[in-house]
Amino acid sequence: MIENVIGREILDSRGIPTVEAQIVLQDGTTARASVPSGASTGEFEALELRDQDAGRYLGKGVMKAVHHINHEIKEAIKGMDVSDIYAIDAAMLALDGSEDKIHLGANAILAVSLACAKTAAKAYHLPLYRFIGGINANRMPLPMMNILNGGAHAANTVDIQEFMIMPIGASDFQEGLRWCAEVFQTLKAILKKDGHITAVGDEGGFAPNLKNDEEAIEYILKAIEAAGYQAGSDFALALDAAASEWKSKDNDAYFLPKSKIRYTSEQLIERWEQLVQSYPIISIEDGLDEEDWEGWQELTKRLGKQIQLVGDDLFVTNTKRLSKGIKQHCANAILIKLNQIGSLSETMEAVKMAQEAGYRAIISHRSGESEDTTIADLAVALNTSQIKTGAPSRSERVAKYNQLLRIEEALGEHAICLKEKAVANR
Numbered sequence: 001m002i003e004n005v006i007g008r009e010i011l012d013s014r015g016i017p018t019v020e021a022q023i024v025l026q027d028g029t030t031a032r033a034s035v036p037s038g039a040s041t042g043e044f045e046a047l048e049l050r051d052q053d054a055g056r057y058l059g060k061g062v063m064k065a066v067h068h069i070n071h072e073i074k075e076a077i078k079g080m081d082v083s084d085i086y087a088i089d090a091a092m093l094a095l096d097g098s099e100d101k102i103h104l105g106a107n108a109i110l111a112v113s114l115a116c117a118k119t120a121a122k123a124y125h126l127p128l129y130r131f132i133g134g135i136n137a138n139r140m141p142l143p144m145m146n147i148l149n150g151g152a153h154a155a156n157t158v159d160i161q162e163f164m165i166m167p168i169g170a171s172d173f174q175e176g177l178r179w180c181a182e183v184f185q186t187l188k189a190i191l192k193k194d195g196h197i198t199a200v201g202d203e204g205g206f207a208p209n210l211k212n213d214e215e216a217i218e219y220i221l222k223a224i225e226a227a228g229y230q231a232g233s234d235f236a237l238a239l240d241a242a243a244s245e246w247k248s249k250d251n252d253a254y255f256l257p258k259s260k261i262r263y264t265s266e267q268l269i270e271r272w273e274q275l276v277q278s279y280p281i282i283s284i285e286d287g288l289d290e291e292d293w294e295g296w297q298e299l300t301k302r303l304g305k306q307i308q309l310v311g312d313d314l315f316v317t318n319t320k321r322l323s324k325g326i327k328q329h330c331a332n333a334i335l336i337k338l339n340q341i342g343s344l345s346e347t348m349e350a351v352k353m354a355q356e357a358g359y360r361a362i363i364s365h366r367s368g369e370s371e372d373t374t375i376a377d378l379a380v381a382l383n384t385s386q387i388k389t390g391a392p393s394r395s396e397r398v399a400k401y402n403q404l405l406r407i408e409e410a411l412g413e414h415a416i417c418l419k420e421k422a423v424a425n426r
């Protein structure tokens with residue numbers, strides 16, 4: 001039974017205040033969880049109480065969220081069974097009463113929702129992935145490791161936000177992660193040799209100033225080869241364009257702010273087709289804007305049988321937007337970010353809806369993270385088969401990978417591994 005609910009303000013990986021919640025049960029069992037936050041946030045995400053202005057320590061929004069946890073939320077869920085996550089979430093949603101969680105703050109609700117799940121797992125003496133997923137939780141995810149950053153995540157000349165490597169030929173998670181780390185380190189050496197900066201972006205990938213997005217891909221392919229692997233069989237590439245950031249407000253066109261190139265929706269689709277033809281790319285996320293539904297239909301028609309098309313800003317982990325997308329045949333996968341929707345139960349419903357419709361679900365971090373590793377457990381618990389959690393140069397990202405290593409060790413011979421080729425349509 002929930003005895004106490006504590007909210008506190010902590011810092012995220014960008015040094016911006018965020019929310020942590022702690023639950024205490026009657027018998028003293030306690031656990032805590034914290035929430036991340038995005039930079040390239042979708043317009044339709046649930047609303048956090050949070051301030052984002054860089055350069056000033058603004059904690060006002062977070063202070064409000066923390067206050068809500070310590071008062072209204074605590075009163076509403078005190079005495080409830082901590083393992084009944086759906087009931088706890090429902091109580092918080094009813095208390096908030098808004099569509100987008102603006103009253104209590106999606107960050108306040110999510111922090112409590114996750115802290116309850118972690119506390120319940122502890123109370124039952126189960127690892128978090130087992131508490132959430134039961135005996136069904138046995139599939140390790142394939143990493144989508146973002147090793148080169150651009151777009152809104154880096155102050156460089158590259159427009160595409162994320163260039164990711166996926167170790168599709170590795171036989172287990174541990175091996176796949178090691179391969180990725182080797183390629184990451186090799187990429188650093190190659191960039192350095194060519195006189196590029198090797199400073200990293202928000203998600204830990206390098207952020208060099210390159211001629212264009214193609215050069216970024218070429219560097220990654222070079223690194224894969226120099227590390228002793230083959231692109232196409234050992235590794236595949238994945239991109240997150242974050243194209244909602246490119247939508248120009250004055251007309252229907254896309255404007256890429258760094259290369260200063262303008263595209264129509266049709267031209268952008270052609271560009272993705274060309275890139276997929278030229279390189280071993282098996283997944284493109286947010287290739288178009290979050291409201292370009294017609295464009296998404298066309299993109300899915302043209303590339304949906306060949307590669308994974310992931311809706312992030314398009315779906316914002318929201319079952320309403322996802323069901324619209326499924327009906328209209330937009331994309332074939334959804335990126336799952338807990339704070340886009342703001343509670344664990346709603347996140348689980350989004351994953352279920354996707355999987356029932358034959359869409360893949362990919363668990364993801366945010367560009368502003370904390371040391372909380374819940375998403376690692378969730379990837380296994382919900383059998384998502386893929387996880388996006390950055391590069392191994394920043395501890396808030398490494399923490400998730402390390403947790404997955406522990407889970408794979410615990411699953412032992414019963415772990416279902418990467419060989420099943422989570423993504424490959426080709």
Ligand SMILES: O=C(O)[C@@H](CO)OP(=O)(O)O
Pocket residue numbers: 037038039040041042162203240242312335364365366367368388
């Ligand atoms: O666009 C994305 O997929 C994410 C995470 O990689 O970035 P942000 O958290 O800034 O929205």
Ligand SMILES: [Mg+2]
Pocket residue numbers: 240242285286312313335
């Ligand atoms: Mg994205």
